[in-house]
Amino acid sequence: MAKMLVDLDPVSDNHPYDPALFADKYGMTLKAAKVVLYANGPSRTACDGAAKAFMAAVAARNKQWQRDKP
Numbered sequence: 001m002a003k004m005l006v007d008l009d010p011v012s013d014n015h016p017y018d019p020a021l022f023a024d025k026y027g028m029t030l031k032a033a034k035v036v037l038y039a040n041g042p043s044r045t046a047c048d049g050a051a052k053a054f055m056a057a058v059a060a061r062n063k064q065w066q067r068d069k070p
Helices: 019-026 030-040 044-068
Strands: none
Touching: 019 030, 019 044, 030 044
C-alpha cells in the first residue's frame, strides 16, 4: 500500500478552505461561505466554481430588485 503525500501548506489544493478566508476571497458573508463550502467541499475547484456561480446569482438578483423598485 502506497503512502499518500499531502502538502502541509494550508492554502494548497489538498486542504479544504478556511471559511473566513473563503468569504474574504469572494466577498461573501461568512454564513454564505460556510454553506457553499459545506455543499461543495472539500474540493477547492468545486468550491471556487460554486462561489462564482453564487455571487453571479446574487448580483443578478440585486439587479432585478433594482429594476423592480418604484
